[in-house]
Amino acid sequence: MSLYEYWCEQYDPKPIGSVDLNTEHIAQTSPGVVCFKLFAATMMTAGLFWVPFHFLPLYGWQSVAVSSGIVMLYVGIAFFFIPSPDTDNLGWMGGLINDPFHYSDNWNRTLLFWHGLLGPGRFIAGSILDTAAFLGIAKSDPVPCSEEYFAERYQPPEGVSTANATYAELPAEASPGSDPRLTREEENQKRYGLASARFLINDDE
Template sequence: MSLFEWFFERDNPGPTGSVETYHHKLNWPRFWIIVAGTAALIALLFFIYYLPFNQLEAFVLRDACLATLFTLAYLVLSYYIYIKPDYDNMGYLGFIDNPFKYTDDVNRFMLFFQALLLPGKIIAIPIVNLFSLCFKRKN
């Protein structure tokens, strides 16, 4: 944060986005939930087991456990955390820094993390909805 940003927005900061927790429920037909969930499970297994170990000569259990742990933690964070930046306060033209406002820096930072969590959302949301469809209690 530069001195200009602190001086001009010290008393009246601009709008920033929010970070919320959100449970994603797909209102799709059962067939599409099953198709999307199965595709996401196949992609998840591909990313966990094939990509890290295709260059190794021997399978290392410790590395497989670490890859699984970090991937699952990323998917849980991606599923529950919903970052919503304020798109009206992103600087000039949406990407050029406004030297007199620090809140546009905060919103661009939030946009970066929203993009970082997007692949996890694409994988986690269909899997959770598939499991909720398969293991739903029948009353």
């Protein structure tokens, strides 16, 4: 980053992505999908384990312990921290050429790199949680849905039981600690991926 890029950025700021803290997971419910993800995650975990196990100058149980710790640390970081670059500001030609007038594109490309690097770890963590929810060891987080879907699925005149469904209505106003620059719809879009979400549904109980 040059002083010229810094000066131009102050004069004409461009959007920069963020690193989001993730504590939620909506589990897959299809047995076929869960089994496929578990198999793929097992293969990926074996590959991740082999790299430090093969290259670290350790032997025996020490190599196994250190390699296992590295894999668990990587998977944990990948699940809890999600780099979210602003893909509209990656530089010129989609990020192939650096923007000489701004430094924000450098940050977004860095976030994009880490987003891809942590991708396998997020997949492994999600597969573990999917399997745990499928076996009944853990519960999935509620699924965001629109008011229209809620009325159609859970409030029909007749024919659908809601005995096993629990729901919570999202707050009408921005929650404390949220970004004051975002509207309620924008906050729901960022957190739940659905701007029109009004209810959180959980029918796994």
